[in-house]
Amino acid sequence: MIDTTVRVRFAPSPTGDMHIGGGRTALFNWLFARHYGGTFILRIEDTDEKRFVENSQQGIIDGLRWLGLQWDEGPDIGGPFGPYIQSQRLPLYREWAEWLVANGKAYRAYETPDELEIISAARKAKGLPPGYDRRGRNLGADDWAKYDAEGRPFVVRFKMPLEGETTVLDLARGPITVQNDRMQDLVLLKSDGFPTYHLANVVDDHFMQISHILRADEWISTAPVHSQLYAAFAWEMPQIAHLPVVLKIDGKGKMSKRDEGAAISYFVNGGYLPDAVTNFLINVGWNYGEKDAQGEEVQVFSKDDAARIFDVTRVSTNGTKFDLVKLRWLNGVYIRNMETEALADKLAPQLEKAGYSVDRAKLMKIIPIIRERIQLLTEITEIAGFFFEADLPTPAPDLLIQKKMDAAQAANSLRRAREVLAALPEFTPHAIEEALRPVAEELGLKAGQFFGTLRVAVTGRAVSPPLMESMEIIGRATVLERLERAQAVVEKALA
Numbered sequence: 001m002i003d004t005t006v007r008v009r010f011a012p013s014p015t016g017d018m019h020i021g022g023g024r025t026a027l028f029n030w031l032f033a034r035h036y037g038g039t040f041i042l043r044i045e046d047t048d049e050k051r052f053v054e055n056s057q058q059g060i061i062d063g064l065r066w067l068g069l070q071w072d073e074g075p076d077i078g079g080p081f082g083p084y085i086q087s088q089r090l091p092l093y094r095e096w097a098e099w100l101v102a103n104g105k106a107y108r109a110y111e112t113p114d115e116l117e118i119i120s121a122a123r124k125a126k127g128l129p130p131g132y133d134r135r136g137r138n139l140g141a142d143d144w145a146k147y148d149a150e151g152r153p154f155v156v157r158f159k160m161p162l163e164g165e166t167t168v169l170d171l172a173r174g175p176i177t178v179q180n181d182r183m184q185d186l187v188l189l190k191s192d193g194f195p196t197y198h199l200a201n202v203v204d205d206h207f208m209q210i211s212h213i214l215r216a217d218e219w220i221s222t223a224p225v226h227s228q229l230y231a232a233f234a235w236e237m238p239q240i241a242h243l244p245v246v247l248k249i250d251g252k253g254k255m256s257k258r259d260e261g262a263a264i265s266y267f268v269n270g271g272y273l274p275d276a277v278t279n280f281l282i283n284v285g286w287n288y289g290e291k292d293a294q295g296e297e298v299q300v301f302s303k304d305d306a307a308r309i310f311d312v313t314r315v316s317t318n319g320t321k322f323d324l325v326k327l328r329w330l331n332g333v334y335i336r337n338m339e340t341e342a343l344a345d346k347l348a349p350q351l352e353k354a355g356y357s358v359d360r361a362k363l364m365k366i367i368p369i370i371r372e373r374i375q376l377l378t379e380i381t382e383i384a385g386f387f388f389e390a391d392l393p394t395p396a397p398d399l400l401i402q403k404k405m406d407a408a409q410a411a412n413s414l415r416r417a418r419e420v421l422a423a424l425p426e427f428t429p430h431a432i433e434e435a436l437r438p439v440a441e442e443l444g445l446k447a448g449q450f451f452g453t454l455r456v457a458v459t460g461r462a463v464s465p466p467l468m469e470s471m472e473i474i475g476r477a478t479v480l481e482r483l484e485r486a487q488a489v490v491e492k493a494l495a
Helices: 020-035 056-066 090-102 113-125 141-149 197-207 217-233 264-269 274-282 303-309 324-337 340-353 360-373 377-388 407-423 429-442 447-459 467-474 476-494
Strands: 007-010 039-042 106-109 155-158 165-170 174-179 187-189 212-216 239-243
Touching (some): 020 039, 020 212, 020 239, 056 264, 090 106, 090 187, 212 217, 360 467, 407 429, 429 447, 467 476
Antiparallel strands (some): 155 187
16 A cells, blocks of 8 residues: 555656657556556656757657656646756756765765776776776865866765665565675766766655656666665655566567667557557556456556556566567557547548548548458558559559469450449449359359459459458449459450
8 A cells, every 4th residue: 555645757868769668667657646646747857968869858748648648747737846857957956966065975076087997997907896996085175175276077976885785675576685885986966067867866856756766677776876865865765666678579688779669659650559559568567467257368458447456566577578469469459449430530641641632431431341451550551542542553464364364364354344333223342242243154264363353453452451342432433444444454465
């Protein structure tokens, strides 16, 4: 049971496209907040100027909105503990870094980057862990004054205890204990006056009254340092849980930014539905775990369904493979379950992007015969683009002539089909099929051969949605015109 007001945050850095792992972290924070009726905060951690990428903050906001995650406080909507962009809070970090120094909890260190490399190499040569050797702890105010007069820049480093051990209770993993002498005196404030992650996130979490931290497991090693920082400030540390790494599709190693499906934009542009992606992400490192009436595990559920039962102690401690094949399948399920009007709203922009002029009434007729065939919204152009082509390119003869047919048989098939369809009293799928099937027998052809030729002539494709229904939607005049053009192409090949 949670006995405090829940306030959680998602705190991404604007360093490029938002990683799918970041989306999963945001989603788990949202689930936790909604489960306990708490507050979900968006905070932008942009103090790493070297990695900052222009416009990526807006990309983060757009990606989270696409996933359907709405925050209660953040840079775009404000809140009682703003600003929510770290570069706008620099005086606060400097104040508390100076407080730590004044109270003997931190110190100035004046080494240059080149000197730090030499120090680290020397430690490694002695069989010690690489890193800083804490020599700055021995400097006093007189030394600082001397170096300041020389114009030497400095950083502020935290004085990690040199003895004993630090234990942090992880809500998902249990106690995490490290020996203090194995930890570094990490930099809190850089020489340019900007804070590192370690100082900024501790100060912000305190002053934003964060109650729980759900963050990626890459930060596990820093949890003991952050715990000691809270103790140095005499502040209460939020409860913490580390979320498992998102693994590559093959399960071998952490998913990197270069891997397929690593960025939220991949799904935004790739024909995925937000609800399908969030449904899938919830089971990446956690398990919905509900059963249906038949005792089968429920695969399709909403964010709100998951929020009702979300329990952070059930978060996995092992990395979880990001299975794009399963996600595509799940996306297809969502497409099949959508109302026709809603699906038309999603498919029309895909067709328009491909250059088609979309007749909404025609699209509404197409959806029932194609929804079972697509897993991604983007597939609509390949599967159904021919419905909207005013001048469909006439297929080549070799595509129109089916296996074990000759050109004369193909030409006769197209001619007779055109004659029969032109004479039909009504142009419906049932009437079309009833009229055409006897023609195949009349010509001594198998149904697959006869209708294969007609399919290519009418749709331009060897595989298409149901042919009779497609003909009705395309319309008699266009069907007859396409059959005539295809017949002419085959007859020319005969000449």
